[in-house]
Amino acid sequence: MTLTTHATLGAVIGRATGNPLLAFIFGFISHFLIDMIPHGDTGLADNFRIHKRRRKQAVAYVMVDAVFALFFVLLLANTRDIESLRTFSWGIVGGVLPDLLVGLYDLTKSPMLRWFNKMHFFFHDFFVKRKGDVPLYYALLAQVVLIAYLQTKF
Numbered sequence: 601m602t603l604t605t606h607a608t609l610g611a612v613i614g615r616a617t618g619n620p621l622l623a624f625i626f627g628f629i630s631h632f633l634i635d636m637i638p639h640g641d642t643g644l645a646d647n648f649r650i651h652k653r654r655r656k657q658a659v660a661y662v663m664v665d666a667v668f669a670l671f672f673v674l675l676l677a678n679t680r681d682i683e684s685l686r687t688f689s690w691g692i693v694g695g696v697l698p699d700l701l702v703g704l705y706d707l708t709k710s711p712m713l714r715w716f717n718k719m720h721f722f723f724h725d726f727f728v729k730r731k732g733d734v735p736l737y738y739a740l741l742a743q744v745v746l747i748a749y750l751q752t753k754f
């Protein structure tokens with residue numbers, strides 16, 4: 601999923617838990633579960649990791665996604681009455697952290713992160729590798745709809 605989706609879901613979960621530690625834990629778990637839904641980025645990811653072609657496209661996608669997510673959570677934080685900024689923040693941190701660790705693994709190839717990278721893609725590719733992916737365009741539209749729904753939960 602996009603970082604915006606992970607961040608928004610993490611924030612909503614954070615609010616539901618009402619506790620910063622639980623916000624982080626459930627936000628973190630939510631990342632793996634929602635990533636299991638095919639979301640159109642297999643072509644980009646395979647080009648980046650396996651075929652090692654059109655890598656700039658994948659990097660650009662992640663950069664746009666990351667900055668957009670940042671703007672979106674700032675928009676939420678500045679326009680909503682956030683009950684607890686702590687649970688809001690820790691839910692977002694938990695929801696987004698797995699992709700940060702995957703990115704760090706891609707950069708460093710650290711053996712300390714290899715198991716985490718494997719686990720992330722076990723969940724991420726669970727249905728995609730069995731049933732195939734959906735077109736990225738539709739997946740992004742679906743995520744816009746999901747975010748539009750989630751942002752009503754503040």
Ligand SMILES: [Zn+2]
Pocket residue numbers: 601631635698699720724
């Ligand atoms: Zn992920």
